[in-house]
Amino acid sequence: MVLGKGASSSLSMNKVDGAEEMVDNSNNFTVLVADDDPLIQKLHEMHLKKFGLKVQVVENGKKAVDLCHFGATFNLILIDKEMPVMDGAEATKELQAMGVNSLIVGVTSRDSPYEKQAFMEAGLDYCFEKPLTADKINFLLQELNKNN
């Protein structure tokens, strides 16, 4: 995991061993998933819904930007790096320029630290390697709860 502008030095993670210990989301957080891979879309949507999160899925960065431009708000935006039409880095820059008040988290299959750092510099709060796991979602929920 790479930490970005929103990171705190006093992070703590609540490790989860099994599905029955998942955190109950009573905050009604909304999540936007931007990824062009139908497999990843399905996985991320399922993972997030298990935590009681409301999920919307788009297949490229432009659709993510357009949604926010037209007034949709999300607590969390999970964004892939490589997408057609508009990639994750460009979409992140646009979202930041719009002043979107969301935790923006990159979820990429790029494993080189250099590439992850380049993605971070677009304005991400965090960057995870795919695939999303229960631990990572728990971490993000803790961050969302802190900010709210």
Added chain:
Amino acid sequence: MERNPMRRQLAVMRQSLFDQGYLDEQFVQLEELQDDANPNFVEEVVTLYYRDSARLILNVEQALERKPFDFNKLDGYMHQFKGSSSSIGAKKVKAESTLFREYCKSGNGEGCMRTFQQLKKEYATLRKKLEAYFQLARQAGPMETACHPK
């Protein structure tokens, strides 16, 4: 312990997929997402994987027929394929993908071709094993029925 012989057989089959290195922890993550509302989630995801990755396999095959090799393009296709394979816990397939990418980075065409043949074998083997596993799972029925006979 499973009383139902079919469920025991299913459990043995499942364990062997992990013991023989075909699957890793990510497959368990998929299983944990399956529930009564989505009882076939794992099979749906695996089906989606084989449907989508077929396109990538074809892309690599076609790219390997063109000389000289475009290693950037090959690496790009394999990067996507590796990501998908990783998402379903396809351990051996992922390992071959990683090796293929290393050969791309070092510009080793022979290595790419050799590794791609091995990758296709692992990909096909896993598919057969998972198909057999899901077929048995369907026959064995839901866990609750098996564990709590009427």
